[in-house]
Amino acid sequence: MRWAPEPSASGTANPMNFGDLLGPLVMQRILAERVGRRDTGRARRVLSVGSVLHLSRPGDVVWGTGVNGKIDDQQFTPSLDVRAVRGPYTRAVLAARGIAAPAVYGDPALLIPHLFPExxxxxxxxxxxxxxxxxxxxxxxxxxxxxxxxxxxxxxxxxxxxxxxxxxxxxxxxxxxxxxxxxxxxxxxxxxxxxxxxxxxxxxxxxxxxxxxxxxxxxxxxxxxxxxxWDPHALLAAFPFDVWTGDASPGFPADAPTAYLELAADAAMQRAALRNEAGTDPGSETLEALERLDALSAQDAPVSGLTREELDYAGLARPIGDATTAPLLSVVIPAHNTRPWIGETLSSVLAQDLDGMEVIVVDDHSTDGTRAALEEIAATDSRLRVIDSVTRGGGTARNIGADHARGRYLVFCDGDDLVPEGAYRSLVASLEGSGSDIAFGDYVKFSPTSTWRPTANWPAYAAPSRGITIHDEPTLINGRPCWNKAFRRSFWEASDIRFPDVPRSNDIVPMVTAYLAAERLDVVENVVYLYRERPGASSMTAKAASAEAVKSYLTQELACARLIRDHASDELRDRYAMLFLARDGWVHLAKYFRSEDRTRAQDDEIAGLVGEIVEVLDLGPDAVREPNKRMLLQLIDGGWYGLATTIATLFSGAETDLAVRLHHWRRAVERPDGEPDPFEQEYFADALLHDLSRAVLESGVDGAAVLDLTRTLERRHPAPLTAIPELASRPLEPELLERRLARAREVNAALLSVETGSALTIRFAGSISAYALEPVLYDEATGAAHPMSASSQGDDENMQWTGTIAHSALPKHVFLRPALRDVATGEVLTTRFDAVTPEYDRFDRFLMTFDPRGIRLARRSNWLKRAAARVGRATSRRIRRPSDARSDAV
Incomplete structure (x- = not known):
């Protein structure tokens, strides 16, 4: 972007100042030499050579330009993305307006001899x-x-x-x-x-x-x-290549001031330094420039983009609207780089059938054209107000919106989600009728490939309620987002609820604070929010595994735990403990320990925070029922981070590559002395056998890796390898294993159905190739195979086998797994499980259990005998009770 004079009265272009023509020449040379391409479809402008900052727009990139000192009213948007400025005078003015700029100086025209060697x-x-x-x-x-x-x-x-x-x-x-x-x-x-x-x-x-x-x-x-x-290399290093390459913006150093109050204080120090550098006898031009610096720094404080705390500290008046025209509802939407979705979000919000609504969108330094999209929408709907936040951060953006809200009620929405029809009407109507402080609504999450309802198993959302408390419905604590509920604004302000600016989970402490402070709560039956789980590196979900994000989450969770300890009932405390230990905490910790970008120091810090939370809750990891979650917490507590990585990789997140899983299983088997043994629990042994069964069938897995893991397992742990037919016989030689794996993969058989009527019938499908096969029931404990009456049909490419056996021909209470056996060698094959899980029938002659590998069956007694046994046990209990009661009375 460069300055150009207005055309003459006749419409012809006026000649341009040569300085303003240098900007494109410098930029083009850098791009031609360093980038080679210049179009990523991103609508951003770069301001470089000259004094053109007063022409900036939201989201513009600043590289080397400066403030024009002669213009009185210079408006600078807080969302400027500043990489370098002409000099410290410009930097000090920007800092006074709450705009962060690094101390990288130089008009890019200084680079001409570096870029044009001639x-x-x-x-x-x-x-x-x-x-x-x-x-x-x-x-x-x-x-x-x-x-x-x-x-x-x-x-x-x-x-x-x-x-x-x-x-x-x-x-x-x-x-x-x-x-x-x-x-x-x-x-x-x-x-x-x-x-x-x-x-x-x-x-x-x-x-x-x-x-x-x-x-x-x-x-x-x-x-x-x-x-x-000056340093030409620093100026070149600050060049905004990312605007053209599409890479992520470099952002600011962690210790750089970016909050308004920090920047305002820094601006004062910068002005003092410039006066000091001018010496004791500055020239008149220097004095004039310093006076102009003070005047420009004091001009146009960005009042609308500040929180009430920032306004109070800076001694600025809080903008207050006309109370006589206050709306019924205020909707606060923080937005940061949400251009692809913000239009849909606002369409759904502005379509709400509610009279008296204001919508406040707080733009949090967007650089992708979000601000321009907001202006277009605001021009068509007077209910929409756009505010540019000064201090960066989603928490601050929400606080700014809440501070500017004038409605009787307050709701929050994110800039990439959707609000279904009638949502706000139902929330407001409930509060109007009940006088409660908060109204909760149901919500749904969706991604490009799926839709789900997180509240499906929470009793609090099973039916509408009015005038309850969090202690009446403790499962309300399970959901702590701010966007599926409406708040009475007087309650919100009286409770002094504020969102922190943290990298992750900035709404869980405010919501727990609100839940505990509210005297009355409503739950409406409507779905009031549609949360978009969006892919991509820019989403919060994608960043959740970083050490910074997990520390942020745990720090907020620790604050929540203290609130719960100090103000909650025992039942609510127990519910919250399970929320952390078995759900939210598990998800964050498992993601973190699955990641590779970690250090021992970070692991120790994470472990320390987890230990603090568990101590506050006065509950140990043993309180968690699920073995994988309990084991992860025990490993973190003991400092066994390597094994924690293994457990997190094997039992959380998306399914990992089988070769990677086998590597981690070997890590678990070969754990150093002193580390906990996960295989003491059947849960982990069954999961290992499942992966070994997969390894038998998947052609991409090297047989040597299977053999290596098997031999390691034999040495270190007495795992029941007879559960995998191909691994059952000893000694297991490489040639024998390769032959068995080749056969299992060639046949590629799958269990299709199990019928337990007058007789037990199982059906398989696969490819017969050169083998004659028959269905059997395989005893994983002994390696024995119970034969069945067998039949088959089809051809070598598409074969089906059926096996039938009478109930009485099988032993009682012994679990057997349907399988296929090679008629010629007597060796049993591992098969896949593609059958539909049968419904439980109490009259069934077989007890069926399921694990990751499929179904196991055990013959049980006739249902009449089982019923008689139950009656006998109940009668025995009834007979004992009066005797016990009389004894107590005596």
Whole structure:
């Protein structure tokens, strides 16, 4: 982006200042050399050469431009993405407005000799001793014979400066090019310009106290200013390549101030430093520039984009709307880079059939065109108000929206989700009728491939309720997002509920605070929110495994645990403990320990936070029922992070590659002495056998890896390898195993159905190839195979086998697994399980159990005998009770 003069009255273009034409030339050379492509379809502008910051728009990238000191009303949007600025004067003004900028200085025109080596070669013969270049707005000021108009072609201007012995100029870019080429120069005070931008350049290049000349003669008499001192490599390193390559923005260093109050304080220190650098006897131009710096810094505080805490601390008045026109409902929507979805979100919100609604969208420094999309929508609907947050962060954005809300009721929505028809009407109607503080609504989550209802098994959402408390329905604690509920705004403000600015889980503490503070709660039966689980690296879900995110979550969870400990009933505390230990905490910890980008120090920090939470709850890991979750917590508590990684990889998240799973199983088997033994629990042994069964059938798995794991397992743990027919016989030699694996994979058999009527009937399908096969029932404990009456049909490519056996022919209470046996060798084959799970029938002659590998069957007694036994046990209990009661009475 560059400045261009307005066309003339006749419509013809006016000539441009050469300095404003340098920006595209510099940018194009960098892009041609370093990127090679320039279009990622991202609608962003880069402001570089010149004093064009006052022309910036939300989301623009700033690289080397500066503040124009002569313009009184300079509006700067807080969402500027600043990579470098012309000098420290500009940086101080931006900081005073709450805009973070790194201390990387330099007008990009300084890079011309670095980008165009022909100008850095040996100096050309000097054609003149003095070159005079006036400012654009004083073209007729000088009559010196060496005067050159700034409207000259930019490359001609660069060549003329290079061919001069001395440059005296009121044109800032003539002075900048002279500095770049090493040509001696001296500034002449411009009549039409404030010295602010000149001092900005000089201070950014190591010369904060430059003296200006009032004329050409004085400039010659004063001689050249000191040579520029600056770092071209830093300026090039700050170039916004990501705008063209599509890479992620580099962001700010972790210790850089980005909050408004920090930036305001930093701006004051920057101004003090500039005054100090000006010395005890600054020139009049320096004093004028410093006065302008103070004036610009004090101008137009970004009141609308500040929280009430920031406004109070800065001594600024909070904007208060007309109370007589207050709406019924305020909807607060924080938005950060949500352009693909924000239109749908607002369409669903603005379509709500509720009279008296205001919608406040707080743009949190979006850089993808979200702000422009919001302006388009706001132009068509007066209910929508857009606010630019100053301090970065989703929590601050929500707080800003809540501070600006005027409605009787308050709801939150995210900028990429959807609100179903009638949602807000149902929430508001419930609060209007009950007088409660909060109304909860049901919600659904959806992704590009699935839809699910997280509340399906929570009793609190089974039926509508009014006027209850969190202690009446403890399962309300299971859901802690802010967007599926409406709050009475007077309750919200009286409870002083604030969202923290943290990388992860910024709503769980505010919601637990609200749940415990509310005297009355409602639950409506409507689905009031549709949460979009979106893919991609920019989503919160994608970032959930990082150490920073998990520490953030655990820190917030620790605050929640303390609130629950201090204010909740025992039942609610137990419910919350399970929420952390077996659900939310498990998900975050498993994601973290599955990740590879971790350090021991980070693991220790995570473990320390988990230990604090467990201590606050006064519950140990043993309180968790699920063996995998209990084991992970025990491993974290004991500092066995390697085995924790194995358990997290094997028992959480998306299914990992089988070869990776086998590697982790071997890690679990070969664990060092002193580490817990997961195989003491049947759960883990069954899971290992499941993966070994998969390994037998999957052609991509190397038989050597299976054999290696099997032999390791034999040495370290007495696992029941007879459960895998191919691994049952001993000794197991490589050639034998390879032959068995090849046969199992070639046949590729699957169990299709199990019928337990007058007789037990099982059916398989697969490819027979060269083998004669028959159905059997395989005893995994002994390796024995019970034969069945068998039949088969089909051809080598599509074969079906049926096996039938009478109930009485099988032993009682022994679990057997349907399988196929090679008639020629007597060896049993591992098969897949593709059958539909049968419904339980209490009259069935077989007890069926299911595990990851499929179905197991055990013959049981006749249902009449089982019924009689139950009656006998119940009668025995009834007979004992009166006796016990009489004994107690005596």
């Amino acid at each position: 100008f850095a070669a040996a100096s050309p013969s000097k054609r003149r001793s003095v070159l005079v270049v006036p400012n654009l707005h004083e073209l007729d000021r000088f009559t010196h014979e060496g005067t050159l108009s700034p409207l000259t072609d930019p490359w001609t201007m660069v060549e003329e400066i290079a061919a001069s012995e001395f440059v005296a100029a009121s044109s800032l870019h003539a002075l900048i090019i002279a500095d770049a080429l090493g040509i001696p120069s001296r500034p002449i005070t411009a009549v039409a310009e404030n010295p602010f931008k000149y001092l900005d350049h000089y201070a950014g290049t190591g010369r904060p106290d430059v003296r200006f000349a009032s004329s050409i003669d004085e400039a010659i008499a004063l001689g050249p200013v000191p040579a520029a001192v």
